[in-house]
Amino acid sequence: MKKLLSLLFALTMLLSLAACGGSESPPSSSGTASNPTTEKDVYTITLSHQYATTTAFHEMCIWWEEQLETRSGGQIQVEIFPSAQLMPADQEFTAMLDGRIQANTCNSALLASFDESFCIFEMPFLFGDSYESMKNLAVFCRTPEFKELIAAPVEAKGIKVYPTYLDGAREISTTKTPVKSLDDLKGLKLRSTGGRFSELTGQTYGFNTMAIAAAELPTALMQGTVDGQMMNPVYVYQVKSPVKYYTIIPFDYTAVDPINVSASFYNSLPAELQQLMDDVGVELFDYSVQYTTELLDDSYKMIKEDMGCEIYTLSEEDYARAAELAKTVWAAYEEQIPNGSKLIQLASEIVDGTYTE
Secondary structure, eight states: OHHHHHHHHHHHHHHHHHHHHHOOOOOOTTOOOOSOOOOOOOEEEEEEOOSOTTSHHHHHHHHHHHHHHHHTTTSEEEEEEOTTSSSOGGGHHHHHHTTSOSEEEOOHHHHTTTOGGGGGGGOTTTTOSHHHHHHHHHHHTTSHHIIIIIIHHHHHTTEEEEOOBOSOSEEEEESSSOOOSGGGGTTOEEEEOOOTTHHHHHHHHTOEEEEOOGGGHHHHHHTTSSSEEEEOHHHHHHTTOSOSEEEEEEEEOTTBOOEEEEHHHHHHSOHHHHHHHHHHHHHHHHHHHHHHHHHHHHHHHHHHHTSOOEEEEOOHHHHHHHHHHHHHHHHHHHHHSTTHHHHHHHHHHHHHTOOOO
C-alpha cells in the first residue's frame, strides 16, 4: 500500500512539472521582443579648476555642465570642483592624462606648458584693449591657424581644447602706489600668470613679476608679497580684489581660459556624444564673449563706485610709447616660437582689419 501511494505521488509530481515546463507566454500582439530596453551608458566628467565660485570662469563651467547634461539626456554628467579643492592648478593636466580627472579650465599661460604657441596670449597690446580684444579674439580663435598651430599640437599630446575668453585684458591694479604714467610701473612687484614671456614683459616696462595662483592671490596682496597684479577687470570686481588703484593698460590676454578635456576620455565617447561636446565647445566661446562684454562696463563702474578704487588711463603719449615697447616682446616670441611670426602677423591683420580667411 505504501509503495502504491509513493508511486501515485511521484506520478502526480511529474505531471505537474511537465505542465509548468510546457506553459509559454503567448507572443505579444505588436510582435516586439519582450526583453527590456538596455539602458545607455553614463559618462562622468570630473572638472577641477582654481577659481572662486563668484567668477566668470566658474560660471562658464556651470553653463557647460548644464548644456552637456541636458542635451545628452543625462548620458554625460559633470562634477565641478572649484577653488583648487582637488589639486593645485599646475597638477591638473597630469591628472587628466592619468585619468584622475577628465577636464579643467585654466589660463592660457598654463596651457603653454603643452605647446609654446599658446604664449601668443601673453603678448602685451597685441589684441587691443579689453573691448577691442573681445572682437579680435573671437576671430583669432576660430581661424584655421589657431586650430592647426595652437590647438592641434595640444590635442596630439592628449588634451582637447575648447577656448573661452573671459574678463577682458589683464590690466594693472595696485595696493599702495597708483600707476598714473608708464614710469610709475618701474620697480613694482606685480603678480602675473607666470607665463614664459611675463618676465620679459616686466623687464621691458621696468617692473618685476611673480607667479601666484589665483586662489592664493588675495592673501599675497593683503600681506604685501606683491604690490599689485596684472588682472582682468571683471575678475577684480567679482572677487573684490584688495586693491586701491586700477590702471587701464592691456598687458596680456591669458584670460583665454579654455575648458580642456582629456583626449582619451573624449575618444571613449560614442560618436554622437563627441559631436555634442564639439558643438557645445563652439557655442561656449560665443557665450563667454557675450557674457563678458555685458559685464565690462559694470565692472569698471563697480571697481570705482563699489570698491572705491581710483581708475587711471595713460596719456595718449604714454599709451603710444607702451604699445611700441610691446613690440620688443613680440619680437622675442617670433624668434623663439615656431610659427611665431605667422601668428603675430595673423593677430595684427585681425586687429587692423586686413585679415581674410
